[in-house]
Amino acid sequence: MTEPLPRPREVSLLEVGRLRLIEDAAPRVPPAERVAMDRLWEEAVQANPCLFDGPVVACAALERDGPHSLVLTWTRTTYRHRALRWVPGSTAWLPSLFVTVAQPATDDGSLLVGRMSASTATPGRWQLPGGAVEPPAEGESLDTAALRRHAARELAEETGLNTAPSELSLWLVTRGQNGSVGVAFLAPHRPASLLRERFAALTSAETAQGRDPELEQIAFVHSPTDVAGLKGACVDYLGPLVRHYVNSGS
Template sequence: MTGLLPVEFLDTAGITFAAHPPPALTPRERVEVDRLWQETRAGNPAAFDGPIAAALGVDRPRAGELVVRWAPATYRMRALRRLRPPGRVPGSLYVTALVPTEGGILIGRGSPGTAHPGCWTLPGGTVEPPPPGEDLDIAGLRRHAVRELLEETGTRLPAGELRLWALTRSRRFGSLGFHFACPAAAEALVRRRHATLAGTRTAPAPETPPELDALAFVTSPDEATDLGPTADYLPQLLGRYFDSR
């Protein structure tokens, strides 16, 4: 693994999804996962063991096709990262939104109550399994990216205006990031909407601040990394984005 970049880019053509059962745990792992989750809750009472779609891997049955294997799980399953070698740990499916402005690409800093406080990322979040009877698909991921963008920044966009721009896979746990490009927005408007969101979230309920407690607009990967720690995918993704302009 030495010398490899944190994430690799996968082809976005011909993506389909195949649901699988959740990963099996040994009795010892069940006990440890529950114990580690209680530790997490003790350190962050706002932590919620909500549903997530775990990434089990990808298959390429033929040229131009990519099958994403996934399974329903909950956040506490991430404790397996402390119990198993990286190659045996399910990753996450997550979405992000690339919002260009005249000042640069929008990124945000995770607030203290989030899973990665102080970390700069694109707006986005972990994907949840679809409702019973529905299939996971790109349209659903697009809607999820729209929802995350609204919840984290106050920016509302029609789902049809987003397009899948890149797919990344983490080299450590195999997490899959579906990155959607958005139409250009005015920086001042984005800042104003986020400020309004922050005001409505903090005034009546200061214990639940916005997930992003600060915004920045960057024009290069270096500008992002100069701000502080970033999500593993961010420098590479920004580098590819700006190289393509």
């Protein structure tokens, strides 16, 4: 029997061995909320032209289905709907759903983090490699295997490191202060020199083609203190996740 999980007042990390995903219909957006949402979205786009109203997945519910088993109910929406989080009393707002990859370095067990470039929706923000989850194509399903493939693709696109989806282990589910839900996968240890080499090669290739890399810089963190020392804003889950990684001896 599933048990709804309360929304955390601070970042929470949920260990998970099994994750079941169920699709549900998106909630109706009342007319007044839609007007406010559209206005806030247009203001956000004016402030950051990199934003686009593409398809994306939102988390409608997260429930426990056993000691290490979770049920995640998701729905199809677009980036525009994220503006509802700033509409007071919104009844249609839903938390975002994203994937991340914890990439350890063989040398010292540190984790790779990256700072988003100016051409992204979150310029200057430090985070793990990853990104928002997009809805599956017609006839396909959204399950753990699909999330694993998406995470592997994000890792390659942002760091240049090609990792087979089967090498990524389901690790944690994070819940941010704003309710956002992240599915974190743990990658095999790689030498830090290799990670730097692949990132440098990716950056050079992207720049040569006139494109900005998604990450403008990478770093390796050993502790929450290292996270706090990064210059710039960090995603809220980063410090707690690094602490959990260090304490668990992963």
